[in-house]
Every structure is written in structure tokens, then in C-alpha cells.
Amino acid sequence: MTDDPTFVPAPVRSQALASGPVDARADLAACKQILAEGSKSFAAASLLLPRRMRGPAAAFYAFCRVADDLVDFSADPSAAVVELAARLDRIYAAARAHQRNPQAVDALGDPVDRAFARVVGEYAIPRGVVDALIEGFAWDADERAYETMDEVLGYCARVASAVGVVMTAFMGPRDRRTLARACDLGAAMQLTNICRDVLEDADRGRLYLPAAWLRERGVDPVHFVAAPRDYVGDQRITGAVEAALDVAEGYYRRADAGIGMLPWDCRPAIRAASTIYADIGRVIRERGCDPLRGRAHTSKGRKLWLLACAWVRRTPKRVDAGQRDAPAIPACDFLLEDFE
Structure with missing residues (x-):
């Protein structure tokens, strides 16, 4: 939580960036914007990442930031955790389908979800590790x-x-x-x-x-x-x-x-x-x-x-x-x- 009246939670910012045609580069740009605004320490360290890693790191960080804010700023944190799990179901389903149909990810309605789904598919990120992250947010909610x-x-x-x-x-x-x-x-x-x-x-x-x-x-x-x-x-x-x-x-x-x-x-x-x-x-x-x-x-x-x-x-x-x-x-x- 924050007392800053100008603060906008990451899920709101992500949705605001969802308008316009679906484009992988635009989705990644949205993630990088959330990274830049969300963690000065992480953003500073990420400047030293090799170019090949900056996109995946930004997509993953943006998903983590959106997920964390979704729980922290929800009137019903437990319901937010359930929503996150369903959101992750859609991300992993799209990542699997993306191997057969490159447009499968485009059906996701949020630029962060789309960027993260592409990364999940490309790097074969096990679902269990990301589920552990969501479980941590659930512990906070509880x-x-x-x-x-x-x-x-x-x-x-x-x-x-x-x-x-x-x-x-x-x-x-x-x-x-x-x-x-x-x-x-x-x-x-x-x-x-x-x-x-x-x-x-x-x-x-x-x-x-x-x-x-x-x-x-x-x-x-x-x-x-x-x-x-x-x-x-x-x-x-x-x-x-x-x-x-x-x-x-x-x-x-x-x-x-x-x-x-x-x-x-x-x-x-x-x-x-x-x-x-x-x-x-x-x-x-x-x-x-x-x-x-x-x-x-x-x-x-x-x-x-x-x-x-x-x-x-x-x-x-x-x-x-x-x-x-x-x-x-x-x-x-x-x-x-x-x-x-």
C-alpha cells in the first residue's frame, strides 16, 4: 500500500496500455514502462543485463508487479488470488497453443499477460515455480x-x-x-x-x-x-x-x-x-x-x-x-x- 495520491497500481497501468493493435514490441514496451516505474533498484541492475535478457526480464517483472499490486490493492485479496490463478491458467494455455498458432497469445487481453506468455513458451518456464509466487501472494492475502x-x-x-x-x-x-x-x-x-x-x-x-x-x-x-x-x-x-x-x-x-x-x-x-x-x-x-x-x-x-x-x-x-x-x-x- 501507499499514501501517495498519484500512485497508480500496475494492473491499472497495464490495462491503460492495452488499447491499440496487438504487437509484441508494444507489449514489451508496456512491461518496460512498468519496470521503470515500479522498482528503481531492479531497474538499475537490469541496465547491466545483456540485451538478450532485458525483454524476458521486463516481461516477468511486469507480471510479478501486476500480480503483487492486484492482491495488495484489492478490496478482496483472497478473490484477487483466485483471479490470478485463473489468469495464469490462460497465460500457460496461450503459451502452449502459441507453438502451433503464433496468434494464440494475441487473444489475451492484457499486454503484460501477452508478453509473459511469449516468454513462458520460449524459455519453457515450469508452471510450478510461478504457482509458488502466487502462493506467496496468497499467504499475504491470508x-x-x-x-x-x-x-x-x-x-x-x-x-x-x-x-x-x-x-x-x-x-x-x-x-x-x-x-x-x-x-x-x-x-x-x-x-x-x-x-x-x-x-x-x-x-x-x-x-x-x-x-x-x-x-x-x-x-x-x-x-x-x-x-x-x-x-x-x-x-x-x-x-x-x-x-x-x-x-x-x-x-x-x-x-x-x-x-x-x-x-x-x-x-x-x-x-x-x-x-x-x-x-x-x-x-x-x-x-x-x-x-x-x-x-x-x-x-x-x-x-x-x-x-x-x-x-x-x-x-x-x-x-x-x-x-x-x-x-x-x-x-x-x-x-x-x-x-x-
């Missing part, structure tokens, strides 16, 4: 509670690691070891988001830090969500945030160890995404891990510097074989089954 870090990682697997798996498939690798490192990066980035957005999530009645961690520190999770501003500077909350950042940092290191397994031309963008998001964690730590001191972000200049560094040094100098070859996060293991 206001699911997360007691332990393992449960939080189950959420991260659906809303973030699934994205990493699809992006890696676009790049080419589909082996378990490489996909496991993509899951690590997705989990690390989502944990960073969770730490950055603690106050915003509490204002929406949500808590993604493990509830058990708050109880262990003497904080009632229900009271925290109801009155988060009562905990400004509270070391029990800052301690929980710091602990979550520590978990994220471990997964960033494992993900970095896998960057060398990616195609050479894809490494700068993934390196940039990792360092830009990890840098948000640095800012949070500099603020004492207090989520009530405002939303942490990196400056435009800092992003440009990190982008340049990622381009120059696209592969980390030191790679720990144990981290590179580590098994997938157990909560993410199911995402890899359709690739075996």
Missing part, C-alpha cells in the same frame, strides 16, 4: 503469521527465490547447484526488504520478522504490530532486525559464490543486484538497526558507484567452494524439482 526463521524462509522462497530461479532459467543454467545459489540471493534480498519495511508492514498489520524472536526478547508480537512506534530505539527490536540481517548476509555470501556459474554476460547485473540490496542492509545497520528511524535506501550516486563496480568486477575474487556447492535452502528445495 495475513499468514511466521513463527520461526524457517517459516519466514518459506515465504521468501515463494515471493523472491522463485523469481531468482526464473531469472536464472532465462540466463541459461538449469542445474540444481546454480539454481540453489539463485534461491540464496532471492532469500537474502527478501530478508533485507523485511528488515527495511518493518514499520511499513506493521502499519499494514503484518509482521515478517519471526514472532518467536520477538517473544524471546520479551516483546509481544501482537502489541508490536498494533503499536510499533512504542518501540522506537528499543534494543529488543533492533536486535531482532540485526539477527535477520545476519542471516541475509550469509545468503548473500553463498549467492556471490555462485555468480561464477552464470554466463559471463549476465554476471554484472546479478552482482549489481546483490551489492545494491546488501547495501540497504549496510544503511540499516548504520541506523542502529532501528526500523522506526525511516525507510532505509541507498542514494542514486551510491547505486551508480555499485553498478560501476559490478561491471568492472563481475565475479567475486574469492569463492568458497563450500558456499558454492552448498545444498539449497530446505524451504526452497521444492522450487528446483521441475528442473531435474
Whole structure:
């Protein structure tokens, strides 16, 4: 949610771009516009993607953005999830039919759906991975509670690691070891988001830090969500945030160890995404891990510097074989089954 009166949810923007003749290039342009307006960090990192990947990445991101906003801004989130599943049915049916009839995708009424259907067919993206993403949105709609870090990682697997798996498939690798490192990066980035957005999530009645961690520190999770501003500077909350950042940092290191397994031309963008998001964690730590001191972000200049560094040094100098070859996060293991 947002208090910005000028904000227009992605599904509304997508429909507004649906007028006119159906054209694959116009559909992709609509996706790129949604990408540019929806995530500055992702858009910045995508500038380093090889040209062959920019279209598929934009189409997939736009679908994710539309799906997320459809749930977040719906008066009935549960009904929105059902609508999303039906929408995905149509996308995959069109992708299958597209192999026999190139015009099959044109029957879809939304430019994002059409662009994503073409990508699904071209890259043979398993339905189960995208279903996992929709399940994550369903968990949000159900206001699911997360007691332990393992449960939080189950959420991260659906809303973030699934994205990493699809992006890696676009790049080419589909082996378990490489996909496991993509899951690590997705989990690390989502944990960073969770730490950055603690106050915003509490204002929406949500808590993604493990509830058990708050109880262990003497904080009632229900009271925290109801009155988060009562905990400004509270070391029990800052301690929980710091602990979550520590978990994220471990997964960033494992993900970095896998960057060398990616195609050479894809490494700068993934390196940039990792360092830009990890840098948000640095800012949070500099603020004492207090989520009530405002939303942490990196400056435009800092992003440009990190982008340049990622381009120059696209592969980390030191790679720990144990981290590179580590098994997938157990909560993410199911995402890899359709690739075996």
C-alpha cells in the first residue's frame, strides 16, 4: 500500500496500455514502462543485463508487479488470488497453443499477460515455480503469521527465490547447484526488504520478522504490530532486525559464490543486484538497526558507484567452494524439482 495520491497500481497501468493493435514490441514496451516505474533498484541492475535478457526480464517483472499490486490493492485479496490463478491458467494455455498458432497469445487481453506468455513458451518456464509466487501472494492475502526463521524462509522462497530461479532459467543454467545459489540471493534480498519495511508492514498489520524472536526478547508480537512506534530505539527490536540481517548476509555470501556459474554476460547485473540490496542492509545497520528511524535506501550516486563496480568486477575474487556447492535452502528445495 501507499499514501501517495498519484500512485497508480500496475494492473491499472497495464490495462491503460492495452488499447491499440496487438504487437509484441508494444507489449514489451508496456512491461518496460512498468519496470521503470515500479522498482528503481531492479531497474538499475537490469541496465547491466545483456540485451538478450532485458525483454524476458521486463516481461516477468511486469507480471510479478501486476500480480503483487492486484492482491495488495484489492478490496478482496483472497478473490484477487483466485483471479490470478485463473489468469495464469490462460497465460500457460496461450503459451502452449502459441507453438502451433503464433496468434494464440494475441487473444489475451492484457499486454503484460501477452508478453509473459511469449516468454513462458520460449524459455519453457515450469508452471510450478510461478504457482509458488502466487502462493506467496496468497499467504499475504491470508495475513499468514511466521513463527520461526524457517517459516519466514518459506515465504521468501515463494515471493523472491522463485523469481531468482526464473531469472536464472532465462540466463541459461538449469542445474540444481546454480539454481540453489539463485534461491540464496532471492532469500537474502527478501530478508533485507523485511528488515527495511518493518514499520511499513506493521502499519499494514503484518509482521515478517519471526514472532518467536520477538517473544524471546520479551516483546509481544501482537502489541508490536498494533503499536510499533512504542518501540522506537528499543534494543529488543533492533536486535531482532540485526539477527535477520545476519542471516541475509550469509545468503548473500553463498549467492556471490555462485555468480561464477552464470554466463559471463549476465554476471554484472546479478552482482549489481546483490551489492545494491546488501547495501540497504549496510544503511540499516548504520541506523542502529532501528526500523522506526525511516525507510532505509541507498542514494542514486551510491547505486551508480555499485553498478560501476559490478561491471568492472563481475565475479567475486574469492569463492568458497563450500558456499558454492552448498545444498539449497530446505524451504526452497521444492522450487528446483521441475528442473531435474
